[in-house]
Amino acid sequence: MGYAVVFGEALVDLLDTERDGERVYRQAIGGGPLNVAVGVTRLGGAAQFVGSLGDDVLGGRIRGFLTDVGVGLAGALTAPASTTLAVVTYSGPEPDFRFYGEPPSYALFGPDDLDLALLEGADVLYCGSVVLLQQRTLAAARRAWSLAAGLRVLDPNVRPRLLDGPAALDGLREVVAEFAAGAHLVKLSTADAELLYPGEPVEGVAAYLRELGAATVVVTLGAAGAVLAAAGADPVRVPAPKVDAIDATGAGDSVMAALIADLLLDGEPADPAGWVERVAFALRVAGLVCESPGGATAMPTRADVTRRFGR
Template identity: 75%
Template sequence: MGYAVVLGEALVDLLDTDVDGQPVYRPAIGGGPLNVAVAVARLGGGVQFVGSLGDDALADRIRAFLVSAGVGVAGTVTVPAPTALAVATFAGPEPDFRFYGEPRSYALLTADDLDVALVEGADVLYCGSIVLLHPPVLAAARRAWRMAGALRVFDPNVRPRLLGAPGALSALREVVAEFAASAHLVKLSTADAEVLYPGEPVDGVAAYLRELGAATVVVTLGEDGALVTAGSDLVRIPAPKVRALDATGAGDSVMGALIADLLVDGEPEDPVGWQQRVAFGLRVAALVCESPGGAISMPTRPAVAARFPT
């Protein structure tokens, strides 16, 4: 079995919680792509994380956490910046993120920083998330996307609070269209779809991304499961019913599960194969939702099988 390259951000989440009735923020290593990489590793896949890390103690913790989780860090670079923070507050299980730190430690990877052999040797390449809002990392992602002989997967992972600048949303739409046009798989959430294409039904968004060139599109629908379109089929897959404690990283875990299965068996031969893989990804996400935190709650395959015997 080969390996996946996950290109994106790693940072520290400060999660809103309470201790003895007092409000506190609990630090947790995070970032959507980091969550994806850890999910792949926990599900038995080989994976390398590519991105920029700060030069402080928090960055050392991120690097050590990745290594302990079985994620390779040969493609990371250290930059002269404090580790960026994402402060998460909860009105329900879904977190609302606000980002702090300048310059953003996760946004300083350049095209020249790429380990060419590492990227070219990957069987799956993941790009996406908030790093694509920053020109240096966008250039690096574009270079990786062009050089990869791998299966290419994309996740916009939109954070609306980072789109306040004039023209930011339209620029992101162009980037999404660019990567989707040659993606083997695009995964996005209903929240992503609503920000990118206001007023459009998720079925229509999935169809649009397919028309652009994406071979398969998966839209996660929270507790309602996911929509999968591959071939001529458009199917809704139900999610397991669980009591969600914290949905941080749930969508990332679906992507991680899909990448892990791509590493094992390649692309499914038919739409039914994609539906089965998405159903497994939703079981992974349901288990993630039952535990606090994002990356630390990514389960193993035996844990998923034990929780949701089929």
């Protein structure tokens, strides 16, 4: 079995909560790509996290956490910056992220920092999330995308607070189209789809991304499951299991992690029915994540999924 290179951000989430009648922030290691790398490893795959980490105590904690869970750091670098903080508040269906730290610790990785041998040996390359909004890291992602010998997967993982007006959104839309054109798999959420393509039904968004060149597209719908658009078939809806959700942090990342882990273990499915099975499993993984607090720390093993939902 090969490995996945996951390129993106690692940071510290400060989750708004209440304890003993007072507002407090619960610290959690996070970043969508970091969650993906951890999820792949927990599900039996091998992952290498590639990106820049702060040189402070929090950056050390991130490095230690990833090492402890078995995520490789051969392609990561330590940058002279304080670790970015993402303050997460909850008022609607989607958590609201506000980012603190200048310069962002995740934005200091450039094209020349890529470990080319690590990249060229990977069976899967993941790119996405907020690194697509920074010129230096976008340039690195573009170079990685062009050099990848294995399967390329994309997750826009849009953070509206980091989009500075309509021009920034238009720019991101163009970047997503550019990467989707060469993607074997694109995963995005309903919130991503609504922001990038307002007024379009999710099936239409999935079909459009396939027309751009993406081989397979998955749009997650929260408790309603996901829309799957695979080659040779019309978009279909895959239901999610019923769960007792307490925290959706990392659920979308766990879907991506499960799909990548299965690509590493078994390659691409031979037909659309195989993709339906893969997405159904990924939604079980996400359901289990929603039943536990935290993002990266909630990522389950395959044995955990089997215990909860059966085979």
